[in-house]
Amino acid sequence: MPPALPTNPALDNDDSMLTRRFGKEIINYYSGSSANRYSFLRADGNFLRRAAAAPRTRYVALSGFNPLTNAEGTHLTRYTHKDISSLIGEQPFAVSEDDAVKQWDSTKKLPLIVFLGMVDEKDSDSIESSEHGVIKGNALFAVDVTPQKPFEQAAEDFLANHVKNGGQLQTNPRAMSLEAHDAALFAQSRSIIDWNSRIPFCAGCGHPTLSVHAGYKRVCPPTDLRGTSSAVELPSCPSRKGITNIAFPRTDPTMIAAIVSADGQRLLLGRQKSWPEHMYSTLAGFLEPGESIEESVRREAWEESGVKVGRVVVHSSQPWPYPASLMIGAIAQTLPGEGEKIQLNDKELDTAKWFEFDEVRKALDTSTGPLHLPPPEGYQPGTLRLPPQQAIANRLITAVVNGYLSGVPKM
Amino acid sequence: MPPALPTNPALDNDDSMLTRRFGKEIINYYSGSSANRYSFLRADGNFLRRAAAAPRTRYVALSGFNPLTNAEGTHLTRYTHKDISSLIGEQPFAVSEDDAVKQWDSTKKLPLIVFLGMVDEKDSDSIESSEHGVIKGNALFAVDVTPQKPFEQAAEDFLANHVKNGGQLQTNPRAMSLEAHDAALFAQSRSIIDWNSRIPFCAGCGHPTLSVHAGYKRVCPPTDLRGTSSAVELPSCPSRKGITNIAFPRTDPTMIAAIVSADGQRLLLGRQKSWPEHMYSTLAGFLEPGESIEESVRREAWEESGVKVGRVVVHSSQPWPYPASLMIGAIAQTLPGEGEKIQLNDKELDTAKWFEFDEVRKALDTSTGPLHLPPPEGYQPGTLRLPPQQAIANRLITAVVNGYLSGVPKM
Numbered sequence: 001m002p003p004a005l006p007t008n009p010a011l012d013n014d015d016s017m018l019t020r021r022f023g024k025e026i027i028n029y030y031s032g033s034s035a036n037r038y039s040f041l042r043a044d045g046n047f048l049r050r051a052a053a054a055p056r057t058r059y060v061a062l063s064g065f066n067p068l069t070n071a072e073g074t075h076l077t078r079y080t081h082k083d084i085s086s087l088i089g090e091q092p093f094a095v096s097e098d099d100a101v102k103q104w105d106s107t108k109k110l111p112l113i114v115f116l117g118m119v120d121e122k123d124s125d126s127i128e129s130s131e132h133g134v135i136k137g138n139a140l141f142a143v144d145v146t147p148q149k150p151f152e153q154a155a156e157d158f159l160a161n162h163v164k165n166g167g168q169l170q171t172n173p174r175a176m177s178l179e180a181h182d183a184a185l186f187a188q189s190r191s192i193i194d195w196n197s198r199i200p201f202c203a204g205c206g207h208p209t210l211s212v213h214a215g216y217k218r219v220c221p222p223t224d225l226r227g228t229s230s231a232v233e234l235p236s237c238p239s240r241k242g243i244t245n246i247a248f249p250r251t252d253p254t255m256i257a258a259i260v261s262a263d264g265q266r267l268l269l270g271r272q273k274s275w276p277e278h279m280y281s282t283l284a285g286f287l288e289p290g291e292s293i294e295e296s297v298r299r300e301a302w303e304e305s306g307v308k309v310g311r312v313v314v315h316s317s318q319p320w321p322y323p324a325s326l327m328i329g330a331i332a333q334t335l336p337g338e339g340e341k342i343q344l345n346d347k348e349l350d351t352a353k354w355f356e357f358d359e360v361r362k363a364l365d366t367s368t369g370p371l372h373l374p375p376p377e378g379y380q381p382g383t384l385r386l387p388p389q390q391a392i393a394n395r396l397i398t399a400v401v402n403g404y405l406s407g408v409p410k411m
Numbered sequence: 412m413p414p415a416l417p418t419n420p421a422l423d424n425d426d427s428m429l430t431r432r433f434g435k436e437i438i439n440y441y442s443g444s445s446a447n448r449y450s451f452l453r454a455d456g457n458f459l460r461r462a463a464a465a466p467r468t469r470y471v472a473l474s475g476f477n478p479l480t481n482a483e484g485t486h487l488t489r490y491t492h493k494d495i496s497s498l499i500g501e502q503p504f505a506v507s508e509d510d511a512v513k514q515w516d517s518t519k520k521l522p523l524i525v526f527l528g529m530v531d532e533k534d535s536d537s538i539e540s541s542e543h544g545v546i547k548g549n550a551l552f553a554v555d556v557t558p559q560k561p562f563e564q565a566a567e568d569f570l571a572n573h574v575k576n577g578g579q580l581q582t583n584p585r586a587m588s589l590e591a592h593d594a595a596l597f598a599q600s601r602s603i604i605d606w607n608s609r610i611p612f613c614a615g616c617g618h619p620t621l622s623v624h625a626g627y628k629r630v631c632p633p634t635d636l637r638g639t640s641s642a643v644e645l646p647s648c649p650s651r652k653g654i655t656n657i658a659f660p661r662t663d664p665t666m667i668a669a670i671v672s673a674d675g676q677r678l679l680l681g682r683q684k685s686w687p688e689h690m691y692s693t694l695a696g697f698l699e700p701g702e703s704i705e706e707s708v709r710r711e712a713w714e715e716s717g718v719k720v721g722r723v724v725v726h727s728s729q730p731w732p733y734p735a736s737l738m739i740g741a742i743a744q745t746l747p748g749e750g751e752k753i754q755l756n757d758k759e760l761d762t763a764k765w766f767e768f769d770e771v772r773k774a775l776d777t778s779t780g781p782l783h784l785p786p787p788e789g790y791q792p793g794t795l796r797l798p799p800q801q802a803i804a805n806r807l808i809t810a811v812v813n814g815y816l817s818g819v820p821k822m
Contacts, residue, residue, distance in 0.1 A: 005545050011721060016744045017675050017816040018722040031703035037710055040757035116710075132756065186703030195700065198649070199614035206612035206619070237611070245663055245734060246609060251700050252656055253664040253737050264428050266706055268760070288450070289606065289735040290599030292442035293728040299448055310422060311429040311436055316724040317704040323656060324700040326664050333427045345543065346451035405428040408755060 002388050003074070006032025006180035016018045026316035026399075028329075029176060029390035033184035035140055040132065042115055042213040048093040049130040051115070051139035054083065054125040058138065059084045060116075060185060061145045061162075062193055063155070067186050068162050070168045073177040076185060077167050087111055087154050088143060097212045105225035106208035111151060112144040114192045114215030114267035115159030116185060125215070141214075142189035144197070174322070175370050176390040183390075187321040192216065194323040195249045203246050204259035217247055255296045256284040259309060262336035264405050267360055267397065270352040275371060277383040280353070282393040284327070297330050303350035306343030310335045315399060318392040327391045331404055333339060358403045359384055364398060413799050414485070416593035417443025437810075438739075440587065444595035446528030446551055451543065453526055453624040455685035458540040459504040462493065462526070462550035465536040469549065470495045471527075471596060472542030472556045472568070472573075473604055478597050479556070479573050481579045483706045484588040485497055487596060498522055498565050499554060499725050508623045516636035517619035522562060525550040525603045527596060549620060552625075555608070578784035585733070586781050587801040594801075598732040601626065605734040606660045614657050616648035628658055665736045666707045667695035669807035670720060673747035675816050678771055678808065681763040683799035686782060690796040691764070693804045695738070708741050716763035717754030721746045726810060729803040740803045770795055775809060 006027045014024070041047045051057055058078035061068040068077045092113050095103070119135030127135045147155040159169065170177070178186055191217045202209045202220040209218040220239045223231035239246055259268040259282070269280035286302035287293065294312040301309045306389050309332045318327040334340045342352050363384040370388055379385070387393045419436045425435070427622045436648055452458045462468055469489035472479040479488045501526050506514070529548030538546045558566040568581065579586070581607040589597055602625045613620045613631040620629040631650045634642035670679040670693070680691035696711035698704065712720045720743045729738040745751050753763050774795040780787050781799055790796070 010719070010746060012720050016673065016722045017671075018724050018744050019657075020743065021816065021818050022722075022724050027705075028703065031699070031706055033706070034545070036713075037699070037702075038714075039710070040714060040759075045689060050599050054481050131758075149505065184701065188699075191700030198655070201612065201614050201617035203610035203612050203614040203657075206617040244609070245661065246614075250656065250661055250696070251664055251698050253662055260428075286659070287737060288448070288599075288728045289602030289660050289737075290441070290595065290732060291448075292439065292730060293737070293739070294417070294436060294438075295442055295444070299450070302447075303449075303451060308421070310425050311427045311433075313429050313433050313730075319701045319703060321701060325699060325702075326704070328704070331429065332587070333429050335421060347542075348451075405432065407432050 002390055003177065003179045003183070005029060005389060006184065008032060024091040026395060028316055028318035028392050028395060029182050030319045030321060031178060031317075031381070032180055033117075033188065035119050035179060035185065036137065037117040039216070040133065040217050041098065041129055041135065044130045045093055045096045047127060048115065048214055049091060049137065050127045052091065052093055052141070054127055054139055056121070056125045056138040057081055057141070058143045059143050060189060061143050061158075062189055063144075063146045063159060063169055065190050065194055066173055067170050067178070067189075068159070068167055069178065071166050073168065073170045074174070074179050076178065076182045077162065084143060084158070087145060087151060087158055088113060090367060100210060100212065101219060101221045101310060102223070102226070104210050104221035104223060105227060107227035109148065109150060111210060112193060112196050114142040114189060116140040116142055116188055140185065142185070142193065144193045144281065170257070172372060174372055176388065187319050190321040191319070191324040192249060194321075198323070202237060204233060204241055204244070207234050207237070216249060219247065236278050244406055250282050250324055252325045253287040254284060254294060254320070255287055255300060256282050256327050256392055256396065257297045257301065257312070257330040257331060258282050258334045258400045259264040259301055259307060259332045259334060260400055260405060261340055261354060262334055263331070266308060266354040266356055267400055268305060268334070268352060269355055270349040272348070273350040276375075278383065279371065280355075281387050282396055283352070284393075287328075293328050293330065297332050301332065303346040304349050306341060306345055308335045308339035309333070310339070311357065315396055315404070316392065329396050331396060331400060357383065360386070360397060361401050364394070364401065413761070413801055414588065414590045414594070416800060417442060417595065419443060437806060439727055439729035439745040439803050439806060440591060441594050441598040441730045441732060442728075443591050444528075444599065445592060446530050446596065447548065448528040449721050450627070452546065453539055453627050454508065455541045456504055456507045458504060458538060458546065459625055461538045463502065463504055463552070465538055465550055466553070467532070467534065467536045467549040470494055470552045470554050471600060472554050473600055474557045474570060474580055476601050476605055477584055477797070478581050478589070478600075479570070479578055480589065482577050482579055484579065484586070485590050487589065487593045488531045488573065494556060494802040495569070498556060498562060498569055500523060509625065511621060512632045513629060513634070514633060514636070515621050516631035516638060518638035520559065520561060523555040523599060523604060523607050523622055523626060527553055527599055529645065551596065553604065553809040555594070555604045585783055587799065598730050598803065600771060601732040602730070602735040603660060609734070613648060613650055615650040615655070616646060618645050618648070619713065624759050627660060630658065642689045661735055663736045665695060665731070665738050666698055666704060666711060666741060667693050667803055667807065668712065668723070668741040669693050669811045670712055670718060670743045670744045671743060671811055671816060672751055672765060673745050675744070676765055679716060679763060680720060680766055681760040683759070684761040689794065690782065691760075691766075692798050693807055695804075698739075704741065708743050714745065714757040715755065715760050717756055719746045719750035719751060720744070721750070726807055726815070727803065738803050740807050742807060742811060744816070752782055766795065770799070771808060772812050775812065777804070779805060
């Protein structure tokens with residue numbers, strides 16, 4: 001059984017004008033976190049120091065971007081401050097950001113700790129902030145426990161202990177076995193840890209950068225001790241002046257669209273050569289600077305399959321943490337006649353094909369599942385396979401064959 | 412008079428099921444380009460060499476990210492290959508990508524040339540590609556003519572000549588005076604030139620990178636001549652293996668939302684301290700990895716103004732080339748009661764306020780205009796000012812007060 005999709009209790013009884021007009025909001029897997037990110041507290045050292053050691057604070061852990069979970073892979077393991085202090089020390093935020101920049105030594109490596117936010121729970125901590133009063137809730141952090149120098153041994157011991165206690169390192173997170181709320185926390189953690197790991201150098205000047213704002217910013221310090229006791233002055237860097245988008249986490253907007261024929265009777269699906277036989281999905285591709293969502297759908301549809309798309313409507317969105325995409329799910333319709341002719345212009349797809357709704361409905365009922373797992377029990381060899389309900393592709397396809405175009409409410 | 416908003420002729424007579432259900436598609440300023448990007452031709456050296464010198468090919472130019480336009484600032488100036496060859500040489504794509512990587516010398520600088528795409532025109536060129544047959548249409552490129560060594564003098568002469576011929580360097584593009592189609596070409600050009608300028612170094616290893624794919628990729632070569640005749644071997648870099656999101660242009664998804672009260676009678680607007688007096692707009696903020704569009708609207712609304720948002724619906728999108736945002740425009744409604752209480756949590760805004768629709772309608776009729784220009788003639792001092800129709804904020808506000816929530820078609 002795939003995990004249940006996320007819900008938002010605040011919208012359960014929603015009868016707003018928007019809902020009456022457009023139907024209920026779609027909430028996709030990897031979204032639906034109940035953590036309040038409090039993004040403005042990430043630079044508040046006083047708050048972070050108190051939060052790191054508060055009694056109800058918990059830490060989740062990733063190694064090589066994979067989550068440490070229970071044996072079933074359904075829940076992220078939560079560690080207390082005491083559990084994890086062998087790795088992160090007693091007080092990981094002891095040094096203020098200003099001092100960390102001044103004392104910057106690019107040869108020293110510390111485990112990355114990301115502030116995920118605060119969760120409202122029945123019993124909650126009260127943590128004083130510098131400028132925003134007392135914050136009520138329980139803090140959540142993510143720690144990158146990937147074994148690497150100089151804390152390689154401590155990380156390996158930590159991982160061995162996790163397994164000894166009945167946990168596992170879930171090395172195939174794309175199987176999407178985590179229950180929805182933990183999937184959202186994993187998505188946030190994985191994307192931010194990946195971003196920090198991927199860009200250790202400043203793209204503006206080429207020097208090593210330092211992670212600050214509890215994982216949400218990388219700064220390019222003006223000096224570097226480089227393992228000595230006297231700091232080297234670095235050349236001026238444009239990223240140190242004003243706000244620059246190279247210092248903040250990258251999110252890659254990606255269009256994904258269920259494309260319907262002009263007569264509303266058939267659905268366009270495509271497949272890549274590397275996929276298992278008979279597996280198809282909706283078309284997808286990165287948005288580019290200088291184009292709208294709708295234009296990106298028309299461009300990608302034409303480049304990948306040759307069809308000419310007319311009207312495009314955004315259906316829902318899904319964070320996709322491999323490494324940091326924002327899937328923007330659309331339903332689109334081709335222009336009549338020549339607009340439906342398939343031609344693989346950019347050769348990215350192996351095949352693109354029109355499918356009758358009935359064939360799609362049957363596959364939704366019997367043959368969905370993650371790309372990297374075998375087909376479900378009872379799968380009839382040779383028939384269409386589709387992505388699982390955790391993927392927005394499945395949600396878009398389901399919406400289309402359930403009457404989205406003709407006005408049946410979205411859910 | 413502000414420029415007319417873009418249109419899409421393919422959608423003029425659109426009566427698709429999606430349009431009947433959701434209304435006509437909104438096309439925002441900075442989108443609506445008629446250039447077909449042919450993204451799969453950017454790595455095709457044979458095509459690029461022919462396109463660069465084809466008879467009907469045109470070049471637009473930017474200096475310091477600002478466009479070279481006619482005297483009125485309404486049109487980008489188009490140059491022929493001959494006009495611009497003093498700067499880019501006879502054949503800017505003479506060297507293949509493979510050879511450019513092999514011969515990489517980080518001390519040599521060439522003007523950046525971006526392939527914008529192909530435009531269908533009455534008279535069109537036929538340009539042979541390597542693997543995609545003959546491409547019909549007229550190629551468009553953008554060139555960064557910012558004076559800098561070693562082509563500083565040639566660039567200054569080029570700019571002086573442009574002014575002598577009655578053109579101008581439009582140093583305040585945010586006035587948004589370009590007609591819609593050229594605004595879209597400018598948006599594409601500015602974002603890609605900005606991205607290339609902002610990240611001359613590899614964030615994976617810290618070494619200088621080389622622009623390839625006609626401006627759409629930066630590679631980290633394995634060797635560097637560094638102004639000599641014998642190449643230095645560089646350490647291995649993770650960005651050279653597989654596909655990595657640090658090598659491709661960055662697009663920053665940004666939510667922007669018109670937030671309506673639960674009773675559908677009032678609109679929430681905010682202002683920043685640096686804005687002119689009485690200028691207000693919709694709330695906006697960057698999306699983060701691991702959140703959906705809808706969640707980002709709820710987070711930003713609460714962080715900036717304290718209100719609790721329920722249902723969120725995406726209305727339209729707008730590329731915003733300062734430097735490379737994708738504005739995702741939403742209409743949202745607050746939860747009733749306590750959900751409407753204003754409290755500036757993150758102190759980013761100077762004020763957030765509920766406005767009656769009538770006051771907003773009056774301002775839309777009489778007091779809109781770009782942030783950096785004086786208010787329009789006839790503006791009554793002390794009354795609400797709003798962004799111009801070229802900004803998606805204006806389109807969202809207009810949709811709300813014209814009945815979006817209650818089902819009046821979007822246009």
